Amino acid sequence: MIAVCAGFSxxxxxxxxxxxxxxxxxxxxxxxxxxxxxxxxxCRGSFYxxxxxxxxxxxxxxxxxxxxxxxxxxxxxxxxxxxxxDKKRTVHVGYGEYKDIEISSITTYGACAKNNIFVxxxxxxxxxxxxxxxxxKTATGNLKxxxxxxxxxxxxxxxxxxxxxxxxxxxxxxxxxxxxxxxGAVSGTPISYEExxxxxxxxxxxxxxxxxxxxxxxxxxxxxxxxxxxFPDTKKEYVLLDNSTNIWKYKLDLLYYDGTKKDYTFYLNIxxxxxxxxxxxxxxxxxxxxxxDEGYKEIITFYSDNTGRWESVNIHDNTFNLDPFTYTMDxxxxxxxxxxxxxxxxxxxxxxxxxxxxxxxxxGHVELYTKQ
Numbered sequence: 552m553i554a555v556c557a558g559f560s561x562x563x564x565x566x567x568x569x570x571x572x573x574x575x576x577x578x579x580x581x582x583x584x585x586x587x588x589x590x591x592x593x594c595r596g597s598f599y600x601x602x603x604x605x606x607x608x609x610x611x612x613x614x615x616x617x618x619x620x621x622x623x624x625x626x627x628x629x630x631x632x633x634x635x636x637d638k639k640r641t642v643h644v645g646y647g648e649y650k651d652i653e654i655s656s657i658t659t660y661g662a663c664a665k666n667n668i669f670v671x672x673x674x675x676x677x678x679x680x681x682x683x684x685x686x687x688k689t690a691t692g693n694l695k696x697x698x699x700x701x702x703x704x705x706x707x708x709x710x711x712x713x714x715x716x717x718x719x720x721x722x723x724x725x726x727x728x729x730x731x732x733x734x735g736a737v738s739g740t741p742i743s744y745e746e747x748x749x750x751x752x753x754x755x756x757x758x759x760x761x762x763x764x765x766x767x768x769x770x771x772x773x774x775x776x777x778x779x780x781x782f783p784d785t786k787k788e789y790v791l792l793d794n795s796t797n798i799w800k801y802k803l804d805l806l807y808y809d810g811t812k813k814d815y816t817f818y819l820n821i822x823x824x825x826x827x828x829x830x831x832x833x834x835x836x837x838x839x840x841x842x843x844d845e846g847y848k849e850i851i852t853f854y855s856d857n858t859g860r861w862e863s864v865n866i867h868d869n870t871f872n873l874d875p876f877t878y879t880m881d882x883x884x885x886x887x888x889x890x891x892x893x894x895x896x897x898x899x900x901x902x903x904x905x906x907x908x909x910x911x912x913x914x915g916h917v918e919l920y921t922k923q
Contacts, residue, residue: 580604585619596658605659616659628664652678661705663713668722670713672703687724695724704735709744731767772923773824784808797822827855834903839920
């Protein structure tokens with residue numbers, strides 16, 4: 552929805568000095584907020600996604616797109632098509648019939664500019680008609696225009712690639728792969744074309760995941776109990792400080808409602824999902840899963856504070872039993888001792904390799920667990 556507003560400026564009885572129109576958009580910011588004059592553009596559109604606002608329209612009969620940071624109001628990129636834009640279209644309305652229409656609005660739903668490429672997801676509308684297109688200025692300078700079935704969101708991705716909706720493209724506009732991920736749900740820090748690391752929190756626990764978007768499966772998921780409370784109204788920001796090795800360093804900045812500030816530094820091993828307050832941590836920390844022949848899922852979770860929980864889930868009726876425990880490590884013999892609080896500690900021997908843990912009981916029984 553667009554609302555048109557008029558602004559007047561005069562001084563005493565003098566004649567009208569200024570007349571300025573502006574438009575308010577239900578899904579985007581106004582042009583004037585960023586110093587843009589709507590009189591310079593036709594078929595205007597404004598749309599924001601996250602902290603970026605995309606403006607679009609026709610400037611001197613050429614398609615024009617410009618994106619801004621909503622916080623700093625800084626221009627991120629601007630692109631003008633060299634081709635003259637034809638507003639008049641003949642479109643198929645069904646049953647072999649065609650209709651002449653005129654484009655009256657242009658909306659950009661996402662855009663990305665990097666490494667000599669420019670990608671934009673653009674919608675054209677007019678007279679009850681709408682179409683969606685992906686504009687792709689490739690690394691070789693060619694301009695591809697790809698029809699799309701929906702308004703796709705765009706995410707800057709690994710190296711020269713971009714995600715457009717659920718499709719990963721290279722810098723030539725060719726498809727690398729199509730994912731099952733929802734439009735606009737791509738997130739995290741990519742470590743390859745296919746995989747990403749995502750860090751967040753849920754119910755007082757720090758959560759981390761390594762997701763493969765090509766297969767749309769988790770490589771591992773980790774939960775880590777935070778040593779402080781996070782309330783629903785707490786403002787949070789995760790900052791990646793160092794990812795030069797396979798152990799990434801993060802800082803969590805917190806701002807509480809009463810103005811209290813807190814920061815918390817932690818380390819994440821992206822190979823196995825281990826989270827700790829120090830770089831040196833046992834590889835056993837995290838959640839491990841084993842499914843028995845009887846249909847039970849055994850989930851053992853080790854926390855870095857030497858506590859944990861053992862959960863047995865019946866996968867047929869979803870009933871479960873949960874037992875908290877404390878544990879001590881004996882790295883010299885590759886074993887740990889679990890105490891469920893019943894004064895009967897149990898010793899287990901283990902061997903970890905490639906996110907697999909071979910667990911041997913004292914009676915010689917062996918189970919193979921997989922890191923979540």
